[in-house]
Amino acid sequence: xxxxxxxxxxxxxxxxxxxxxxxxxxxxxxxxxxxxxxxxxxxxxxxxxxxxxxxxxxxxxxxxxxxxxxxxxxxxxxxxxxxxxxxxxxxxxxxxxxxxxxxxxxxxxxxxxxxxxxxxxxxxxxxxxxxxxxxxxxxxxxxxxxxxxxxxxxxxxxxxxxxxxxxxxxxxxxxxxxxxxxxxxxxxxxxxxxxxxxxxxxxxxxxxxxxxxxxxxxxxxxxxxxxxxxxxxxxxxxxxxxxxxxxxxxxxxxxxxxxxxxxxxxxxxxxxxxxxxxxxxxxxxxxxxxxxxxxxxxxxxxxxxxxxxxxxxxxxxxxxxxxxxxxxxxxxxxxxxxxxxxxxxxxxxxxxxxxxxxxxxxxxxxxxxxxxxxxxxxxxxxxxxxxxxxxxxxxxxxxxxxxxxxxxxxxxxxxxxxxxxxxxxxxxxxxxxxxxxxxxxxxxxxxxxxxxxxxxxxxxxxxxxxxxxxxxxxxxxxxxxxxxxx
Numbered sequence: 001x002x003x004x005x006x007x008x009x010x011x012x013x014x015x016x017x018x019x020x021x022x023x024x025x026x027x028x029x030x031x032x033x034x035x036x037x038x039x040x041x042x043x044x045x046x047x048x049x050x051x052x053x054x055x056x057x058x059x060x061x062x063x064x065x066x067x068x069x070x071x072x073x074x075x076x077x078x079x080x081x082x083x084x085x086x087x088x089x090x091x092x093x094x095x096x097x098x099x100x101x102x103x104x105x106x107x108x109x110x111x112x113x114x115x116x117x118x119x120x121x122x123x124x125x126x127x128x129x130x131x132x133x134x135x136x137x138x139x140x141x142x143x144x145x146x147x148x149x150x151x152x153x154x155x156x157x158x159x160x161x162x163x164x165x166x167x168x169x170x171x172x173x174x175x176x177x178x179x180x181x182x183x184x185x186x187x188x189x190x191x192x193x194x195x196x197x198x199x200x201x202x203x204x205x206x207x208x209x210x211x212x213x214x215x216x217x218x219x220x221x222x223x224x225x226x227x228x229x230x231x232x233x234x235x236x237x238x239x240x241x242x243x244x245x246x247x248x249x250x251x252x253x254x255x256x257x258x259x260x261x262x263x264x265x266x267x268x269x270x271x272x273x274x275x276x277x278x279x280x281x282x283x284x285x286x287x288x289x290x291x292x293x294x295x296x297x298x299x300x301x302x303x304x305x306x307x308x309x310x311x312x313x314x315x316x317x318x319x320x321x322x323x324x325x326x327x328x329x330x331x332x333x334x335x336x337x338x339x340x341x342x343x344x345x346x347x348x349x350x351x352x353x354x355x356x357x358x359x360x361x362x363x364x365x366x367x368x369x370x371x372x373x374x375x376x377x378x379x380x381x382x383x384x385x386x387x388x389x390x391x392x393x394x395x396x397x398x399x400x401x402x403x404x405x406x407x408x409x410x411x412x413x414x415x416x417x418x419x420x421x422x423x424x425x426x427x428x429x430x431x432x433x434x435x436x437x438x439x440x441x442x443x444x445x446x447x448x449x450x451x452x453x454x455x456x457x458x459x460x461x462x463x464x465x466x467x468x469x470x471x472x473x474x475x476x477x478x479x480x481x482x483x484x485x486x
Contacts, residue, residue: 048188049191050184050186050187051187054186054456055454055455055456056456057455057457058455059454060418060419060453060454060455061378061379061380061417061419061453061455062331062333062378062379062418063328063331063333063334063379063380064182064333064334064380064453064454065324065336065337065366065382066334066335066336066337066382066450067339067359067363067381067383067384068338068339069355069359070338070340070342070385071205071208071341071344072159072162072385072386072387072389072406072407072411073352073355073384073385073388074342074344074348074389074404075388075410075412075433076389076404077120077133077352077389078132078133078135078136078352079132079133079148079150080150080388080411080412080429081122081131081132081133082429082431082432082433085115085117085118085391085431085432085433086117086118088115088117088431088432089116090114090115090397091115092112092113092115093115093391093392093432093434097432097434097435098434099435102157104157104158104405104406106394107392107405110395113392113393114392114393114397115391115392115432116391116392116402116404119348119349120133120134120135120349120353121134122134123140125140125141126143126144126423127144127423128143128144128423128424128425130143130148130423135352135357135360136356137360138308138360138361138363142363142416143423144422144423145376145416145417145422145423146381146383146414146415146420146422146423147415147420147421147424147484148412148413148424148425149413149415149426149441149446149484150425150426150428151410151427151428151429151436151439151441152410152413152427152442152443153408153409153410153411153436153440153441153442153443154386154387154408154442155408156171156386156387157387157408158406159208159343159386160208160209160211162386162387162408163210163214163386164213164214166386166443166446166447167214167215168214168218168472169444169472169473169474170474173213174213174218174219175218175219176216176217176218176224176463176470177214177215178447178450179195179196179215179334179336180196180215180217180218180220180224180225181224181461182196182334182451182456183195183223183224183333183334184220184224185456185461186333186455186456188331188333189331190330190331190332192285192286192330193285193286193293193330193331193332194227194282195224195332196215196224196225196226196227196332196333196334196335196336197227197327197332198227198335198337198338199228199324199335199336199338200337200340201315201316201317201320201338201358202339202340203341203354203355203358203359204341204351204355204358205340205342205351205354206343206345206351207340207341207343208340208343210338210340212228214338215228215336219463219465219466219470220463221272221275222272222275222279223275223282226334226336229293229323230315231315231319232314232315235290235294236286236290240287241287257277258277258281261276261277262277289330293323294314296319296323299322303322303369304322306368306369307322307365307366307369308361308362309361310358311365317337317339317358317362318358318361318365321337321363321365321366325369325370325373325375328375329373333454339355339358342355342385344389344403345394345395346394348402348404349402363383366381367416367417370417376416378418379417379418380416380419380420380450380453380454381415381416381417382413382414382415382446382450383413383415383416384413384414384446385411387406387407387408387411388407388410388411389406389407390404390405390406390407390434391432391433391434392404407434409435409436410429410433410434410435413446415450419486420484420485421485421486422486426441426481426483427439427440427441441481442478444473444476444478445478445479445480445481447473447478448478449480449484449485451472452485458471458472458478458480459471
């Protein structure tokens with residue numbers, strides 16, 4: 001092709017893209033800089049900065065609180081009760097049960113796979129007699145408010161691919177997280193806080209790494225990535241003004257920077273320039289909103305007692321649950337609490353009890369607190385991890401010291417609030433808690449259900465990237481688990 005003609009062709013395309021995107025960028029900027037620009041926001045989306053036409057239908061949930069137990073909680077020792085397995089304790093797991101399942105590198109060399117019955121007692125709770133382990137006594141008290149899914153499964157068997165899979169829809173890094181999808185599609189009514197907020201706590205167990213890409217935006221505009229709140233006096237790094245810079249001076253600086261960035265955008269049309277402007281404005285507003293959110297001094301004694309004694313300590317799961325409730329009250333649509341330490345490859349009886357001690361009281365307290373504040377019916381609470389654990393022992397089986405390896409073929413999660421059935425159990429595993437017998441639910445189905453309760457059709461929330469219409473639930477068939485919905 002003639003190089004001059006080719007240059008003219010490329011220039012025309014570039015001009016077209018620049019000119020077509022300016023109106024959207026200007027409206028987005030107006031919604032952040034000018035609080036009175038309600039008409040501009042409404043013109044671009046759903047009245048809170050999301051996409052036009054979303055939500056697709058009336059939502060049951062206004063927000064999600066996702067309690068993510070990083071490391072893979074043992075469903076066998078917590079929720080999936082099979083008294084028959086106690087008779088099989090110490091026996092070799094039959095090959096007909098294993099069915100040649102792929103093993104991790106930690107147990108692939110084992111010659112023996114002895115069955116390990118739960119080391120804890122189970123008892124029935126609630127109106128339907130739900131079986132719950134003794135190491136979750138407080139959570140047992142709220143079983144009439146939750147729907148337990150005992151037939152969740154995933155193809156991933158190692159931590160990083162598995163946690164990436166359930167959070168982004170694929171096992172490979174680089175895709176957008178669920179919270180980022182919610183921010184992109186639905187936006188937020190609260191302009192002073194990010195639409196997606198993450199907090200991390202640690203239990204007594206083994207603590208495999210968590211990478212920030214788990215709450216990243218992937219191919220979506222970077223303003224939709226999750227913001228991590230830390231414990232202590234500096235919840236968000238680099239948020240406070242340097243010494244000698246007051247708030248009025250910071251406001252003048254941002255106005256001038258926004259003017260420069262606006263000129264840059266007019267010249268080059270890079271949408272990330274608009275993201276930069278938006279993030280500067282968000283940080284300015286967070287200087288006022290974040291300290292208030294992190295301060296629990298105004299909480300009553302009764303509220304603090306709901307979450308247990310650990311709620312007094314910053315950085316604990318209990319304290320993060322209180323902050324999550326405050327964020328929910330402020331209209332933040334997606335709040336995710338990662339709690340590390342559920343990877344019990346050894347010393348499981350001791351470590352799993354410690355993990356459950358750290359989350360049992362605050363989980364029950366969160367549900368009760370939401371109910372008392374009238375927020376339970378429009379808040380979706382999700383509890384679960386990236387996979388479960390094996391019925392067989394990892395390493396030598398002794399009376400009180402054993403571990404369980406990763407198990408993705410069957411594990412347990414639960415949901416509560418926002419249109420979810422109460423006191424309900426769904427799915428069934430075999431007597432070894434190893435294979436699913438009834439109503440399999442893939443992690444993509446769980447993600448589709450979460451979006452559904454927010455009023456989003458998972459098949460219609462897409463973003464064009466690498467020539468494909470990307471979706472949180474990917475290209476494999478996925479469905480909303482309607483059986484657990486009221």
